[in-house]
Amino acid sequence: MKVPFVDLKLQYQTLKHEMLPAVERIMETSQFILGKSVEDFEKKFAEAHASKYCIGVGTGTDALHIVLWALNVGPGDEVITVSHTFIATAEAISLTGARPVFVDIDPVTYTMNPLLLEKAITPKTKAIIPVHLYGQPGAMNDIMAIADRHGIPVVEDACQAHLAQYDGKFVGQFGVAGAFSFYPGKNLGAYGEGGGVTTNDDALAKKMRMIRDHGSDKKYYHAIWGHNYRLDGMQGAVLGVKLPHLAQWTDARRAHAKVYTARLSGLGDIVVPAESPLAKHVYHLYVVQTGNRDSLQSYLTEREIGVGLHYPLPLHLQEAYKDLGYKNGDFPITEKVAAQGLSLPMFAELTHEQIDTVIGAIEDFFD
Ligand SMILES: Cc1ncc(COP(=O)(O)O)c(C=O)c1O
Incomplete structure (x- = not known):
């Protein structure tokens, strides 16, 4: 018997009756970029993770990058993460101009070893990115204790860890933000690229929303410059069908x-x-x-x-x-x-x- 590594077609068959009308609605309303389907999904995804906000973005890589950007991480800074992860974690750091600094993982959980984290902190450390790899949350109580002692923000790479919890709390609830990927093969996958950031921080949420849309919160007025990291309306609809x-x-x-x-x-x-x-x-x-x-x-x-x-x-x-x-x-x-x-x-x-x-x-x- 053949056993596929993952079977996305099978899941689609079980969802087809809900999915087609949802996707058709996007075409009929022509809300192709952001729009109601994305807003509804953001609200529900935030709720599902007990978070105040979710900001839908183009990919999980964007999600990580936009948080570091909003935290003003840049050239000359260091960001500590693990070497045992998908390259996007480090790329998000490199995209800001900062330097990725790696630490080893715990041999049992395969996530960041908090004992090694403390030793890697320098005056240049601007953020710490633990990765909830394979869906297993990092040792967040220990990591947060160290980060708080040094006053360094933590950005959780939760790209593989939708709905994962640590000590009774959802991922994304420990640091200043959690970055999620909705790549098709993820536990919650779009029908194309997708990503999202959860946060409870009002100012950070506002800034990330602006950066996601060319630094504007009013069309053609740009308080800061940003990028185009918007989530498609179609992906918002797909994710909205899948989330329940x-x-x-x-x-x-x-x-x-x-x-x-x-x-x-x-x-x-x-x-x-x-x-x-x-x-x-x-x-x-x-x-x-x-x-x-x-x-x-x-x-x-x-x-x-x-x-x-x-x-x-x-x-x-x-x-x-x-x-x-x-x-x-x-x-x-x-x-x-x-x-x-x-x-x-x-x-x-x-x-x-x-x-x-x-x-x-x-x-x-x-x-
Ligand atoms: C741990 C980790 N971080 C970041 C990403 C980047 O997500 P995306 O592929 O949506 O850009 C991924 C996706 O594979 C991932 O597994």
Whole structure:
């Protein structure tokens, strides 16, 4: 049995009857950019994360960039994040002219190690971006305690962590803002590009809304200069249809993860993902570690089981960031997870048979 890594077509089939009228409405009203569908979605997405505001933007990368921009991060500044993330986290920093400073991750949660964070802070540190990677929130109580002690704003990269919680609070509620991606494959995905920022800060929300739309809050009057980071009306409509289903999809992901974890624990040298005791992990990705990663990857691929690597080369070793001067060995945990991590099929609509097939194939591999 073939098992795809993710199946977006299947989800569409279940939503078609709601989706087509919503999208048609956009064409009939011609509200293609921002407009009511985006405003409605922003309001509901903010509510879903217990946040005062959500600002819809073009991508998750825009979401991260717009917060740093609104915080006046710029040339000469440093922003601390992790090397074990998608490159967009660091690009958002580079786009402001600031320098990304990496710290290693915790070996169990794969998120920013707060003990290393404190050591990386310098007088130039203007912001800290913990990444709620794979859907697991970072150690936000510890990170916030350090950041608050130094008076440094925290921007949460929640691009993979819609509805995730830490210590009973939604992601995006710890720092000054949370950045979300609505890339199609995300837990909440648009039918194209999309992103959003949540915040409780009135002034920051106002400024980000302006930056998103060329620095204006009145058409053709520009108090500051900004960019075009507006969310499409069509994507607002799509996301508005999908959002009411997100909690149930998240429960399904968590249930699938539970089955994987119960049956893969103790198999060969597999290390299953650990949910930190204070976290509600939303399993955007289900990533196991094994010293036999490359051969397991080939074995599953040959059996038409979709797998992925998130991410095979850490940012500090990427060609694009060679100017930062990092070298192999600088972040040993990050490097180990990059070499050993394998993402298994994970999406809400996975069936018991499909999960069984994946687990059976992994059992066969270790036999
Ligand atoms: C951790 C992380 N940060 C940022 C982004 C950027 O989001 P987008 O692709 O919507 O620009 C992504 C998306 O892949 C991500 O996974």
